[in-house]
Amino acid sequence: MPTAFPSPVPTIPTTPLTAQLRDAMRAIVGEKGFIEDEHGMQPFITDWRGLLFGRAGAVVRPGSTEEVSKVVRLCHEHGVAIVPQGGNTGLMGGATPWPAHTGIVLSLGRMNRVLDVDPVGYAMTVEAGCVLETLQETASRHDRFLPLSLGAQGSCMIGGNLSTNAGGVQVLRYGNARNLVLGLEVVLPNGDVWNGLRxxxxxxTGYDLKHLFMGAEGTLGIITKAVLKLWPAPKDVCTAWLAVRDPRAALEILSEAHAASEDNVGSCELLSRAAVDLVMRHIPGVQDPLxxxxxxxxxxxxxxSRPRQDGADGMSEKLEAFLADQFEAGRVLDAVIAQTVSQSxxxxxxxxxxxxxARAEGPGISYDVSVAISRIPEFIDKGLKAVLDILPSIRPYPLGHIGDGNLHFSFMGPIGMDQQTLNQYTAAITRAVNDLITSMGGSISAEHGIGIEKLDELSHYRSKTELDIMRTIKRALDPQNIMNPGKVLRV
Known part of the structure; x- marks a missing residue:
């Protein structure tokens, strides 16, 4: 059953698309770049989870920055609202238009060219509509590595990744999406183009403007191109699956792994047994490693990035020796090291x-939170107790990027409970989880952003000073509130 949009609904511009505006946009992007029939628009106005269903006057798919600029300028002149969209894989509804939206969805999917690869300078210039996995493969062909990696990488687009400051499984070593960017090109809400592709x-030289737009979820402008940082391609990789005593042991393992690996820990992911079982039930072809x-x-x-040398210990030997010590310390209960690429x-x-x-399992609730790494075990214990006190039959399946303090604190509804009934508990559970994470100095959104889903939560937990600063920036760049209105902030 669809999730209800937050209430009260924020005020958004509702200027309709006239026949003249439609003709003007069609003239800019061509017939193949303009969609106005209900069936054709459906994938663009529905969020990936199938929970939010919005509306739009049309979907516009420009093929160049120049076309984006012309479309945005036209919208600015007539007060028409714009919802920028990449691969539409977000989990917070940030790329989904509100039901009252009468403007356009502006999809960057046709802008999918890799413009330049500089392996000597470790940089790559790309358009916003490039699929993340395509960019990973392009870097690999040049013996380079783009570390941004997440579950939706086969369909998410780099513009959306940067607009939401995506995280993923390599943040521990390389940082969030904003740490992987050297320069941006952005179309501003009035149609002007800021060329920061350096x-x-x-x-x-003054304010670092690119950081305004990364993480802003399309509310300040539309990212159209980016210069991405690259790294040397990994040459010696070892992956292991460990059964560990508890989350505290997992943290101790990670703490000691940094030195034991000679600072070569790429990823460290904590998974509960319930989360693993969820995948085993619904994803064909996977095998339980242990x-x-x-x-x-x-x-x-x-x-x-160093190739394994004959006669010298590589990552596999070093990790095996490290795990032997962790067995002896009682932190690791069982383990398997991948021997082949397919096992990894x-x-x-x-x-x-x-x-x-989780989507296949049924109704659920998930919280994307972060806390100081050392406090993750405490948060898990207190958080589970708080939620189970509210709904004892709920089914927890916590998991996350324990190496960077980001936990996906997730729950499946009780067996047999539908989404509508679960929604009756959601407000109380959300308040309990977010109050706890805030009391521990954490964040209510680690990597998924705010979008629609956390619109009111941001207002509740951020200070007046912080919110005032954000609104000042928004009004300065987008005084008409046409750029992804009703997302992130109530303006």
Missing amino acids: ALKKDN KADTPWYLLLEWSS RNMWRIREAMAEA
Whole structure:
């Protein structure tokens, strides 16, 4: 059953598309770039989860920055609202128009060219509609590595990744999406183009404008191109699946792994047994790496850009020796090291398929939170108690990027409970989880953003000063509130 949009509904511009505006937009983007029939628009006005269903006067798909600029300028002149959209894989409704939306969805999917790869300078210039996995493969063909990696990488687009400051499984080592960018090109809400496509690691000339647009979820402008940082391609990679004593043991393992790997820990993912079982039930072709009856697991990967040398210990030998010490310390209860690429991929498939499996399982609630790494075990204990006190039959399946303090604190509804009934408990559970995370100095959104789903939560937990600053920036760049209105902030 669809999730209701938050109430009260924010005020958004509702200027309709006239016949003249439709003709003008069609003239800019061509027939193949203009969609106005209900069936054709459906994928663009429905969120990936199938929970939110919005409306639009048309879907516009420009093929160049120049076309984006012309369309946005036209909308600015007539007060028409714009919802920018990439791969439409977000989990907070940030790319989904409100039901009252009468303007356009502006999809960047046709702008999908890799413009330049500079392997010597470790940089790549791309258009916003490039699919993330395509960029990973392009970097690999040049013996380089783009570390942004997440479950939706086969369909999400880099413009959306940057607009939401996406995280993923490599943040521990390389940082969020904003840390992977050297320069941006952005179309502003009035149609002007800011060209910041500079491949500079140092540029200390006033405000760093690119950081305004990364994480702003399309509310300040539309990212059309980016200069991305690249790294040396990994040459020696070792992936292990560990059954661990508890989350505290997982943190101790990670803490000691940094030195033992010579700072080569690439990823460290915590998974509950319930989360693993969820994938086993719904995702065909995956295999349980251990089949151990233990409540907690760790997916640990070490990688080095140095090729393994004959006669010298590589990542596999170093990790094996490290795990022997962790067995002796009582932190690791069982473990398997991937011996083939397919075994490693199977381990990662389990982690990456969580959202897909949860959607297949049925109604649920998930919180994307972060807290200081050392406090993750405390949050898990207190958070589970708080939620189970409200709904004892709810089914927890926590997991997350424990290496960077980001936990996906997730729950499936009780067996047999429909979404409408579960929704009756959601407000109380949300308040309990978010109050707890805030009391521990954490964040109510670690990597998924605010969008529609956390619109009121942001207002509740951020200070007046912070909200005032954000609104000042929004009004300065978008005084008509036409750029993704009703997202992130109530203006």
